[in-house]
Amino acid sequence: MRPRGMGEATVTSELCCEVDFTPDQTANEGFRGESRFRFSIPGLDEERGNEIGEDEDGDLLLPRSRPKEFCISVRQSTRTPLARVGEQVWRGALYLADFLVSRGEALTDGVLLELGAGTGLTSVVAAALGARHVVATDVDVGTILEQCRANVEGNSSLLRGEIEVLGLDWTRPVEDQISLWPKDTREKLDSLRFIIAADVVYHNELTEAFMGTVTALFSLYPSIKAAFIALEKRQVPCHASFSPIRSQYVFTVEELDTVAPMYEYFVSLVRKLKGLKASVIEDEFQQFFCYQRTKELVLWKIER
Numbered sequence: 001m002r003p004r005g006m007g008e009a010t011v012t013s014e015l016c017c018e019v020d021f022t023p024d025q026t027a028n029e030g031f032r033g034e035s036r037f038r039f040s041i042p043g044l045d046e047e048r049g050n051e052i053g054e055d056e057d058g059d060l061l062l063p064r065s066r067p068k069e070f071c072i073s074v075r076q077s078t079r080t081p082l083a084r085v086g087e088q089v090w091r092g093a094l095y096l097a098d099f100l101v102s103r104g105e106a107l108t109d110g111v112l113l114e115l116g117a118g119t120g121l122t123s124v125v126a127a128a129l130g131a132r133h134v135v136a137t138d139v140d141v142g143t144i145l146e147q148c149r150a151n152v153e154g155n156s157s158l159l160r161g162e163i164e165v166l167g168l169d170w171t172r173p174v175e176d177q178i179s180l181w182p183k184d185t186r187e188k189l190d191s192l193r194f195i196i197a198a199d200v201v202y203h204n205e206l207t208e209a210f211m212g213t214v215t216a217l218f219s220l221y222p223s224i225k226a227a228f229i230a231l232e233k234r235q236v237p238c239h240a241s242f243s244p245i246r247s248q249y250v251f252t253v254e255e256l257d258t259v260a261p262m263y264e265y266f267v268s269l270v271r272k273l274k275g276l277k278a279s280v281i282e283d284e285f286q287q288f289f290c291y292q293r294t295k296e297l298v299l300w301k302i303e304r
């Protein structure tokens, strides 16, 4: 279902100027292409482990900690209609990915489910870190799911766990949709530990539907420990005049130089949660990916 006001305006992720992007030579006037996201995590030299060796001259070779390098290639667009923003990578995805890398193993225990996974970048990071099973979900619109699957496939050599890409629309009853998923997946969800989501707050109706989905998942799966939701809250500049698009979306809409925050609305819904605690993660966590970490980036944790 497309929420009210979601017309044909096109949007561009602010991240698009910050990442390494190679446009396709042929298709779509250069709006589609491939981006590379590099990151490294501290680790031991895999070939030598902890052993002390000797070089040809008899000098000792001490084990050195060498960062493990990753390069994730993601197919994406740099401009899409609002209904297909999931075909682009948004900054929240990298902020959430940084958090996953910084928490490492602790977050990769059990099954992890991503809502609004878009290109699948954050799910790929989780599975590269060792999450056993990741269910990357999004609404089945345009080529979002297809592109996400292709991105998972394209990075399969990095993955230590499995990723499944499935449709899950926040505006429809969660249980009904999950009942149509493969039996094997439904069984794995009995050990669902974490929900993750990035940049999913940009329209009040969708935010309500999103929060409804999060709470429904918490009640369906007692195994869930926490949901981590990374958002970028944007401010409305004082010169902004009223426009339905400005008042609805937090993205930079082409030819309109301003955006409107739906963040406060999200906070008001979070404050009304029953039986769940919500807090902002205030701890600084290390930046592993290359992007501009704006002060508007925020990470919420929802737990029992």
Ligand SMILES: C[S@@+](CC[C@H](N)C(=O)[O-])C[C@H]1O[C@@H](n2cnc3c(N)ncnc32)[C@H](O)[C@@H]1O
Pocket: 001, 083, 084, 085, 086, 087, 088, 089, 090, 091, 092, 093, 094, 115, 116, 117, 118, 119, 137, 138, 139, 144, 168, 169, 170, 171, 197, 198, 199, 200, 206, 209
């Ligand atoms: C701004 S994009 C963020 C994508 C990705 N998480 C990232 O940060 O790069 C918002 C995501 O929410 C998804 N979305 C929008 N409406 C949805 C719905 N009704 N059900 C499920 N996902 C939805 C979009 O398809 C898109 O993937």
